[in-house]
Amino acid sequence: MSIKQVAKLAGVSTATVSRYLNSPEQVKEKTRGKVQAAIDEIGYAPNALARNFRRGKTSLIVVVLPAIGDPFLEKVMRGIWRVADEQGYSILIRDTQSNSHEFDEYTDLVFSKQADGILLLASISPFEEASASRGSERAHPPLVLGLESVSAELSQFPSVRVDNITAAADGTDFLIQLGHQRIGFIAGKRDSLLTKDREKGYRKAMRKAKLPVVGEWVVEGEQTIDGARRATRRLLDLEQRPSAIFCANDEMALGAIHEIKSAGLKIPRDISVIGFDDIRYAEIADPPLTTIAQPAEEIGERSMRRLCQAIDGSDADSAPEIVPHNLIVRKSTGRAPT
């Protein structure tokens, strides 16, 4: 009951107040003054709830990510926020740690008008039984995938990412150039398409160089420091331990470095380590971590823009946007020991 009060006080109709608020140029200058005066007097603030309801728009975007507090995602979020602010959206964050991994849980947010679109920065399992059984008639909600590769079922949605396979192959090549032949790989979680792709790239480069990939060389690091430490230990305990380790991301590389040093080994003299993402801690690691950088903020920005397009239907094509990666050589990699 508020635009009414303003109208009454200003001696105009509610329509005029609404117009003043939304397209002031349609209101005569003199009237504008009266309305503004009334607004100031009663301290009126438009009720966003009513406005959104009326417009059928939440102005909310859900960003789904594996874990907040990820230093890499921080950069992506910065890009997302920039565009969101510019376009008048607020960001709702859901992490897959405390929430379910089901596709439906997120798309339902759109169907029930809790959000206008979804930005997926995490792997989730689309189309589980629950989903399949449901009325699949529903139109696809506005949804964009950032970072991740895309399972076949999701390939209809736009995505923005680096070419993880090629990037990981490049990193592996770099190690091979340094003379490494026994190269281990610390993978992420089983269900992460993204780290799966990086593993593919690693295998591809090894194959191309005609280097074997022993089964024990590929271990799961669970996407965490501790997981990576355990994985590294297993690698170090091998009869013939690798002379280099490719970690599917920097977080795990940090864990690997710690574990290697704890074992009394020197990096890169005894073992080289390479990561992925170039988080801010990579540079101050000891030794500074060689890694593959992604244009995180750009990924955030571009995927948010795609999402805005998807929401207002101006979605041109849905070919994945591939952004460039960049190998950053620091001190954690060196020539293979002889």
Added chain:
Amino acid sequence: MSIKQVAKLAGVSTATVSRYLNSPEQVKEKTRGKVQAAIDEIGYAPNALARNFRRGKTSLIVVVLPAIGDPFLEKVMRGIWRVADEQGYSILIRDTQSNSHEFDEYTDLVFSKQADGILLLASISPFEEASASRGSERAHPPLVLGLESVSAELSQFPSVRVDNITAAADGTDFLIQLGHQRIGFIAGKRDSLLTKDREKGYRKAMRKAKLPVVGEWVVEGEQTIDGARRATRRLLDLEQRPSAIFCANDEMALGAIHEIKSAGLKIPRDISVIGFDDIRYAEIADPPLTTIAQPAEEIGERSMRRLCQAIDGSDADSAPEIVPHNLIVRKSTGRAPT
């Protein structure tokens, strides 16, 4: 136009459908079946926009924090989310980096019904001119302060935090016990009450031990790794450099460690370093970082609970809740060099 369709299809009134959705026990079993069947048939999902509008509730909470991607805040957020999920709230995140620091910008979110309450995990400047001039008649919105100490103007709001002054004094005492007399302090941003309190604690402990605090020993680290590196360099360049450095948080301590090692100094042989927060990188720092831990998740949980109370008016007292801190001694601190 949807609950209507369901009603029509089920052959009941919209009121009954609504009741079925919100308090099924009030609906006869047989009717329930009909309604559910209709819902399934047309794939109905309640429109949250309309519901929120009608109820006058957004079911949204704004969490204001300095920067997402802060590994310490991640833990706090986990606690917040747990309670939010339980209470049916979604979390809107605003960081003070990309947004303004003004109190009003956030409280307006409540007045304009964009959110039901505010959880402040960052320092902002309350009651700037803009705020003071405005109709201060407005009731205070539901707002809780987490982590931070509270400026006088905000002291009316509940808060949940550790006793930063005592905690920092404890850390400083620990260094003094180790024989350190020249102890430097790397502070956060100027406007951060939280790091200001930690500085106070440091000064208090020094005073109590009758140790001088030379002006040059207290430098600003800007709450970032790079800022801390610059600050550390200044400390190292001093005629008489400190034998220990207290960093107002772990992020800066990580930067300090890196800079000290880059200068060819050994930790803790030449210099001891202590941090604050116990982020996950503290343990794998080289050397592992001595620090003061806060029960982050608990802080998140408790402050969110206070906020829920504030929202539904069951707010008992507003005395700050102080949670315990805990000194974690690792390898970055040692006896003062002789």
Added chain:
DNA sequence: TTGTAAGCGTTATCAA
């Protein structure tokens, strides 16, 4: 340039 009034989808009040 302004006013009138319908309607967005729900919930809640009141009667039946």
Added chain:
DNA sequence: TTGATAACGCTTACAA
């Protein structure tokens, strides 16, 4: 246990 109906605060034809 159910139904009819009046709000909630705003936007937007349409008319004036």
